[in-house]
Amino acid sequence: MNANVTREEALTLLRKYNKEPFHILHGLTVEGVMKWYAKENGEDEEFWGLAGLLHDVDFENWPEEHCQKAPELLKEINASDELIHAVCSHGYGICCDVEPNCLMEKILFAADELTGLIGAAAKMRPSKSVMDMETKSLKKKFKDKRFAAGCSRDIIEKGAQMLGWDLNELFEKTILAMRSCEEHVNHEMEALGL
Numbered sequence: 504m505n506a507n508v509t510r511e512e513a514l515t516l517l518r519k520y521n522k523e524p525f526h527i528l529h530g531l532t533v534e535g536v537m538k539w540y541a542k543e544n545g546e547d548e549e550f551w552g553l554a555g556l557l558h559d560v561d562f563e564n565w566p567e568e569h570c571q572k573a574p575e576l577l578k579e580i581n582a583s584d585e586l587i588h589a590v591c592s593h594g595y596g597i598c599c600d601v602e603p604n605c606l607m608e609k610i611l612f613a614a615d616e617l618t619g620l621i622g623a624a625a626k627m628r629p630s631k632s633v634m635d636m637e638t639k640s641l642k643k644k645f646k647d648k649r650f651a652a653g654c655s656r657d658i659i660e661k662g663a664q665m666l667g668w669d670l671n672e673l674f675e676k677t678i679l680a681m682r683s684c685e686e687h688v689n690h691e692m693e694a695l696g697l
Contacts, residue, residue, distance in 0.1 A: 507583045521563045524697040535684025554589040570594030613662020623651035633681045638674045
């Protein structure tokens with residue numbers, strides 16, 4: 504896999520088009536989650552991480568054109584076709600018709616939405632952290648349709664099916680992935696003054 508992009512270029516582009524701290528936090532979180540999954544699967548951590556970091560690059564300014572505006576923005580940093588395809592594929596069946604083909608794209612599709620649900624659930628905990636979250640408590644939140652209502656349960660389920668995993672496996676792995684990067688993401692947000 505080839506990205507043709509440094510992380511510094513990717514973060515600069517993300518920040519150029521995203522001013523909301525929540526969107527930066529989400530990008531950094533999905534980057535960390537994707538790096539964890541890459542490591543677990545013996546894949547390219549940098550490439551997977553860049554796809555995670557940039558997956559919502561167009562969302563804040565062009566929500567109606569999400570995943571359709573992204574290729575144009577990514578061309579500003581000479582992103583490879585592979586990276587552009589990966590970024591766009593997480594919107595498959597939602598806002599575009601770019602299908603996730605490889606393992607990385609399927610994980611990005613599944614984990615993106617789930618990180619939002621896990622993040623919302625973590626905020627409700629006394630620790631405000633994912634470090635002490637268990638799959639059982641996440642399953643309860645998942646079943647409560649009123650909790651984090653903006654997180655689509657259908658997309659999470661579809662992502663698990665794409666991967667051939669049950670929800671438990673997706674939940675467990677993504678909680679571990681978020682644990683692996685939570686501290687780093689918090690430090691980076693502080694360093695960015697966000």
